[in-house]
Amino acid sequence: MGKEIPAEKSLNLIRERLCDPTFVFRPLSASSDSNYSKLKFIVSTSITEGCNNSILLLGPRGSGKAAVLDLVVGDLLEEYPDSVSLIRLNGLLHSDDNCAFKEIARQLCMEHHLLFSKMASFDENSQFIIAMLRECGLAHKTIIFLLDEFDMFAQGKQRLLYSLLDAMQSVTSQAVVVGISSRLDADQLLEKRVRSRFSHRKFLFLPPSREEIDSLLEHLLFLPADSSFPNGYVSQFNEKIKNLTSDARFKDILRTFFNANSTVNSLLKFIFRAVSLMNLESGLLSLENFKAALSSIQRQPKLEAIKDCSILELYLLVCMRRLEVKEQSSYNFISVMKEYKTIHDSFQTSDYYAQNVCLRAFEHLREREVICYAENRGQSQTGEYRLMTLMISASELHQGMRSHACCPAILLKLLDH
Amino acid sequence: MAREESSKVTRRSTRSSSSASVTVENPEPNESHSPTIDDLTFGEESITLDALLSNFPGRRSQILDFIRLIGPLDCPILPIMVYGSASTGKSSVVLQTLRHLNRPFVYSSSRTCYNPRILFESILNQLLLHRKCSSNGYSSAKRCDKPSDFVNLLREALSNVIGTLDSASGKGKMVYLVIDNVDLIKYWDKGSMILQFLFSLYTVLKMPQLGIMLISGLPPDVYYSNMGYTDPLLLYFPEYSEDDLRLIFLRNQANKKLYSAFLDVVLRPFCRVTRRVEELSTTFSSLFRKYCEPLDDLGVSPNEEMKRRLYSHLKPLIAPCLNEIFRVSSHPHDGDTRGERRQKVNYSSETREELEVLDFHMSSSAKYLLIAAFLASRNPATLDASMFDSTGGMDNRKRKRKVSEKSMEKKEIAEQEAVMKGPGSFPLERLLAIFQCIASVGDSSFGEEGEEEEEDPTGYDRESNNLMSDILLQVSSLCDANFLVKSGSCPLEGSIRYRSMVSEDLALKVARSLSFPLAKYLYRR
Incomplete structure (x- = not known):
């Protein structure tokens, strides 16, 4: 009992760390040539020198673009509390120009304690924003626009981007636009009039190197010595982690994991899974936890879907596969039933069911998206006559049927011939 | 089955009935009962882990995994996605586990909340402890139909709730958001945007106090195409195995031994x-x-001999049941007598005959109409004239004698095409023309064969006139019964075209009941 509480506490602590991106990315940004330092330099010089700037942060999803930006912004807010104001937009939420202007106006009003009108029109909002930009410029206050999912703003007429960047051309305004996108060609999506106003500063976020991963693991998993944990427990826990991270098998697990996915966020997810499997009685992490986490993260949904199929559903899948092998490029339920019948006629299988039962099985397959309608046209036809396609490859079907709990041998044979 | 029912009931009752039970106590909840923060937990008393595990046979590892992922009190959590095919206990397990842990949660299903606005508002209503009632005109607490508004309102509501939770004891300061049937969102208008938004809600919101749980009937790979997709933690609910099913069906049975013997036979x-x-x-x-x-x-516990006897009693019923999707017994007595007959008569021949009989009633003019529609859908329109000439389509057979290799191949391809295309569509005029032809042929054939009662020539006329009356009404009622389908209008003529949805078996059955020689009129390639 006395031991369970520190175990829970350490679990809590590590999980909190994993869910807090600023904690995770703090050590990665320490070095002087990291994206963090460069970004901070650029933004802080634009603040101190009162100039306009625009920057793009590019990199795969989960590589910590937003987290690093948050770190930078947080530090700048501490350093220059009076001369920075933040506007956050997200392309997922505000890709509609009208909505984006409203949100900017709302945040500006919040920031400067003004009354925000929900009813304000697009025009009023945009005039208000330009006026605010000028006012802030005169007061030597820099407005930083953070545009997450930048590529979404590049859809449509790009009015938001144009009016922001155009307003920044004037001498009085003082603003920084930072775009975040997982599309590396995000700046190519811009219209000519927008692109010409955009300074093409880009930061690329790369997956972490081996050393960085090691230090990150250390940073995440080691318990602090000075906290309220019992002293013996902390050293025991840290000792175990040290053994673990130097273990060759652990490195193997990590390598297989990184073969599939190499961003920091996916690593966090993996560690989260492993940590949540931690044995609360011993209160220590073990190699088994990481092994189990790896197997639960590497899922193969298609194979699982085949394992979920009943025998009849497997028959239908095999029939469809056979039709495909016969180079019959398109087929519908009726032709599958024909094939099903010929199989039954030539092999006298015990699994021959009426058409409506098969149709239900067919619908089950469709619900699971193992098969789907080939085209959206022809809605007027009933389901039986609409063209179908298999959503799984032949090898997946093979593999899935071989690992199926009770797949009849004849089906495997039928699949091959 | 009892298990499934009970779990269904609890699922339905999760949030709505905890409020419903309150409403029963005081019919006007707004007067005496104002919802408190406690209403965010399950409402009823929590259940023990053992009870939870025994409630869900075959779901042990999933439940334990889920509890581990949720973690101890106050643990932040990355978004989870629970997936698995239908009726594998996803929703029930998630909700009952939250009940076991006694954590506050918000549950919305996109089955009942069928558009973004209703989904967002239902989540916010629950968080703001707002209940729709007559005094507020059944309106929501906040009006919100855009994701951007939702995020702002959600953030506000959450910080309120978490503030009050802090002072309340024993519940931790985490709130869980459970969204059920996420896969349905795919079919919404702009559904992929909403899905993308839900998947990245955790990163957009930046509030680790909200644990997001999505329940999906589809595997995660169908969401990959959405560009905003970030992998949640996955929890997979496989289909029940045979042993699991046995445990499930044995639950809540009065006589477990008898039922187990029954399951041995049927499962x-x-x-x-x-x-x-x-x-x-x-x-x-x-x-x-x-x-x-x-x-x-x-209440008897069966011995071997009795099992054998019961088995032999049940055995003939299994095969037909396997070939039926559901059994709607509109005439229970009929079913009983059939069962009795089955015991006596040799079974296989009996079903043969039974299959020949139509199991629904239809007027004979509707039957003719059905056949006419079937013919109009199957036969090419160009052959109508030769099919329904004075000879009654008898020469149809003789047209091709010689069958060469090439024509066989052609025939196969044509057949293939017919299968792919499905039944053809036809205008109403053609249907009526064919109907008139076959109705008169049917009458005359009755006369020739002398099967029907003798009728005088004037009787023919009267009869066919009778058949023709109210024909448009018959067409519309066939449409209602889904035997005919209106398939849009023809781009050239602009009139509505119909399509017959009847399978060949059924059409033959109907024809047989009228003793109409359908095969003769059917064009075979």
Whole structure:
């Protein structure tokens, strides 16, 4: 009992760390040539020198673009509390120009304690924003626009981007636009009039190197010595982690994991899974936890879907596969039933069911998206006559049927011939 | 089946009935009962882990995994996605586990909340402890239909709730958001945007106090195409195995031994067709009634001999049941007598005959109309004239004698095409013309064969006139019964075209009941 509480506490602590991106990315940004330092330099010089700037942060999803930006912004807010104001937009939420202007106006009003009108029109909002930009410029206050999912703003007429960047051309305004996108060609999506106003500063976020991963693991998993944990427990826990991270098998697990996915966020997810499997009685992490986490993260949904199929559903899948092998490029339920019948006629299988039962099985397959309608046209036809396609490859079907709990041998044979 | 029912009931009752039970106590909840923060937890008393595990046979590892992922009190959590095919206990397990842990949560299903606005507002209503009632005109607490508004309102509501939770004891300061049937969102208008938004809600919101749980009937790979997709933690609910199903069906049975003997007989063959609890349970409940018929005392524990006797009683029923999707017994007596007859008469021949009989009633003019529609859908329109000339389509057979290799091949391809295309569409005029032809042929053939009662020539006229009356009404009622389908208008003529949805078997059956020689009129390639 006395031991369970520190175990829970350490679990809590590590999980909190994993869910807090600023904690995770703090050590990665320490070095002087990291994206963090460069970004901070650029933004802080634009603040101190009162100039306009625009920057793009590019990199795969989960590589910590937003987290690093948050770190930078947080530090700048501490350093220059009076001369920075933040506007956050997200392309997922505000890709509609009208909505984006409203949100900017709302945040500006919040920031400067003004009354925000929900009813304000697009025009009023945009005039208000330009006026605010000028006012802030005169007061030597820099407005930083953070545009997450930048590529979404590049859809449509790009009015938001144009009016922001155009307003920044004037001498009085003082603003920084930072775009975040997982599309590396995000700046190519811009219209000519927008692109010409955009300074093409880009930061690329790369997956972490081996050393960085090691230090990150250390940073995440080691318990602090000075906290309220019992002293013996902390050293025991840290000792175990040290053994673990130097273990060759652990490195193997990590390598297989990184073969599939190499961003920091996916690593966090993996560690989260492993940590949540931690044995609360011993209160220590073990190699088994990481092994189990790896197997639960590497899922193969298609194979699982085949394992979920009943025998009849497997028959239908095999029939469809056979039709495909016969180079019959398109087929519908009726032709599958024909094939099903010929199989039954030539092999006298015990699994021959009426058409409506098969149709239900067919619908089950469709619900699971193992098969789907080939085209959206022809809605007027009933389901039986609409063209179908298999959503799984032949090898997946093979593999899935071989690992199926009770797949009849004849089906495997039928699949091959 | 009892398990499934009970879990269904609890699922339905999760949030709505905790409020419903309150409403029963005081019909006007707004007067005396204002919802408190406690209403965010399950409402009823929590259950122990053992009870939870025994409530869900075959879900042990999933439940334990889920509890571990949620973690101890106050643990932040990355978004989770629970997935698995229908009726595998996803929603029930998630909700009952939250009940076991006694954590506050918000549950919304996109089945009932069928558009973004209703979904967002239902989540916010629950968080703001707002209940729709007559005094507020059944309106929501906040009006919100855009994701951007939702995020702002959600953030506000959450910080309120978490603030009050902090002072309340024992619940931790985490709130869980459970969104059920996420896969349905795919079919919404702009559904992929909403899905993308839900998947990245955690990163957009930046509030680790909100644990997001999505329940999906589809595997995660169908969401990959959405560009905003970030992988949540996955929890997979596989289909129940045969052993799991046995445990599930044995729950809540009065006589476990008898039922187990019954399952020995039926479970294996039915599992080959489907492993869904809901589908199996409907069949099993009626089959078990049949199984028990020879027994006087249902409390008896069967010995080997009795099992054998019961098995031989049930055996003939299994095969037809396997070939039926559901059994709607509109005439229970009829079913009973059939069952009795089955016991006596040799079974296989009996079903043969039974299959020949139409199991629904239809007026004969509707039957003719049905056949006419079937012919109009199957035959090419150009052949109508030769089919329905004075000779009555008899020469159809003789047209091709010689069958060369090439024509065989052509025939096969044509057949293939016919299968691919499905039934053709036809205008109303053609249907009526064919109907008129076959109705008169049918009458005359009755006369020739002398099967029907003798009729005088004036009777013919009257009869066919009778058949022609109210024909448009018949067409519309066939449409309502889905035998005919309106398939849009022809781009050239602009009139509505119809399509027959009847299978060949049914059409032949109907024709046989009229003794109409359908095969003669059907054009075979």
